[in-house]
Amino acid sequence: MSDPSSINGGSVVAMVGKDCVAIGCDMRLGMQALTVSNDFPKIFQFNNAFLGLTGLATDVITLSEVFRYKVNLYNLREERKIEPETFANLVSSTLYEKRFGPYFVGPIVAGINSKSGDPYICGFDLIGCINFAKDFVVGGTSSDQLFGMCESLWEPNLEPDDLFETISQALLNAQDRDALSGWGAIVYVITKDKVVKRLLKTRQD
Amino acid sequence: MDVILGLTTKDAVIVATSMAAVRGVSILKADDDKTRVVAPHTLVAYTGEAGDTVQFAEYVQANIQLHGMRNETELSPPAITSFVRSELAKSLRSRKPYQVNILIGGYDTATEKPYLCWVDYLASRAQVPYAAHGYAAYYTLSLLDRWHKKDISLEEGMKIMEMCVAELRTRLPIDFKGVQIKVIDRDGVRTV
Numbered sequence: 255m256s257d258p259s260s261i262n263g264g265s266v267v268a269m270v271g272k273d274c275v276a277i278g279c280d281m282r283l284g285m286q287a288l289t290v291s292n293d294f295p296k297i298f299q300f301n302n303a304f305l306g307l308t309g310l311a312t313d314v315i316t317l318s319e320v321f322r323y324k325v326n327l328y329n330l331r332e333e334r335k336i337e338p339e340t341f342a343n344l345v346s347s348t349l350y351e352k353r354f355g356p357y358f359v360g361p362i363v364a365g366i367n368s369k370s371g372d373p374y375i376c377g378f379d380l381i382g383c384i385n386f387a388k389d390f391v392v393g394g395t396s397s398d399q400l401f402g403m404c405e406s407l408w409e410p411n412l413e414p415d416d417l418f419e420t421i422s423q424a425l426l427n428a429q430d431r432d433a434l435s436g437w438g439a440i441v442y443v444i445t446k447d448k449v450v451k452r453l454l455k456t457r458q459d
Numbered sequence: 460m461d462v463i464l465g466l467t468t469k470d471a472v473i474v475a476t477s478m479a480a481v482r483g484v485s486i487l488k489a490d491d492d493k494t495r496v497v498a499p500h501t502l503v504a505y506t507g508e509a510g511d512t513v514q515f516a517e518y519v520q521a522n523i524q525l526h527g528m529r530n531e532t533e534l535s536p537p538a539i540t541s542f543v544r545s546e547l548a549k550s551l552r553s554r555k556p557y558q559v560n561i562l563i564g565g566y567d568t569a570t571e572k573p574y575l576c577w578v579d580y581l582a583s584r585a586q587v588p589y590a591a592h593g594y595a596a597y598y599t600l601s602l603l604d605r606w607h608k609k610d611i612s613l614e615e616g617m618k619i620m621e622m623c624v625a626e627l628r629t630r631l632p633i634d635f636k637g638v639q640i641k642v643i644d645r646d647g648v649r650t651v
Contacts, residue, residue: 315548
């Protein structure tokens with residue numbers, strides 16, 4: 255069996271802007287060379303934290319359901335919404351629980367703290383090591399391409415509309431150079447008062 | 460090299476499964492039914508490791524039927540899919556995982572829409588307008604990409620299915636003894 259993190263394919267990226275964050279993903283689900291679906295989004299919302307999950311599709315689905323369960327219980331017990339920083343630590347512990355039989359995923363978290371208004375993004379490896387970043391985080395089969403695109407396109411303090419253009423170009427051009435990512439893209443731009451979800455028009459190959 | 464195909468039309472799902480049951484160099488039977496009706500409006504078509512397939516399909520069928528008896532209600536196709544997926548996900552990291560690929564075809568009586576879901580042995584799931592498992596996918600998905608549209612009639616869907624079967628007959632190196640076609644619509648599951 256091949257490397258579990260590159261059987262199904264997929265990419266995610268998140269960036270920080272001026273009082274805003276953006277997170278984007280591709281829409282492909284494949285079985286190595288064969289594309290099975292072009293409607294497989296990899297971003298899930300939990301209160302005001304957004305989770306992007308790439309890697310083995312079965313673990314992406316399982317983890318999205320596990321976190322839905324954990325966040326629902328958090329809401330019932332704490333009687334409040336979970337903040338992105340707290341959710342990130344929840345992701346980290348959940349992944350480390352499976353240290354010697356891990357979920358084959360590359361998660362990223364993005365959100366805005368509802369109390370302080372500070373944007374927050376971070377990435378993780380498959381066993382939950384938190385990679386906190388002040389600029390951007392990437393994940394998936396086109397992570398190398400995404401690193402290159404983000405490093406050159408990103409600049410600090412981008413307004414929401416400019417951040418949208420920047421993250422979209424980073425995602426689009428990176429996924430076009432990756433055989434296992436693509437077939438559509440979704441970008442969420444998150445500000446303190448609203449979330450805008452846009453479907454990008456991309457190459458369908 | 461079993462063939463299972465599915466496609467949705469405006470009011471129904473058409474599922475085709477090959478009829479050859481092969482072990483080694485022998486064809487055991489030419490009328491093998493690779494499906495199980497798990498609920499009045501849901502069909503599970505399966506392919507994969509010998510034994511695992513029927514065992515898993517009948518396990519799903521038994522549990523779904525029990526749920527129907529206990530709760531006097533039919534589970535929707537998406538709910539059945541969630542159950543199937545979670546059982547496969549549980550099995551994946553067990554001592555010996557089920558190696559079964561599945562297509563779930565159903566008619567959701569609540570939303571009044573046909574439903575088709577592709578689930579593989581790793582418990583990946585994707586709801587799709589048309590689907591196939593195994594080698595058949597390499598030949599038929601491109602035909603389906605070209606000819607399938609949203610909200611086609613049952614007759615148009617059957618024509619596309621015939622095109623797919625003809626292509627498989629031309630290009631697959633083995634005789635799969637034709638396909639059995641099942642249609643699932645608001646009136647339930649029927650063989651065509």
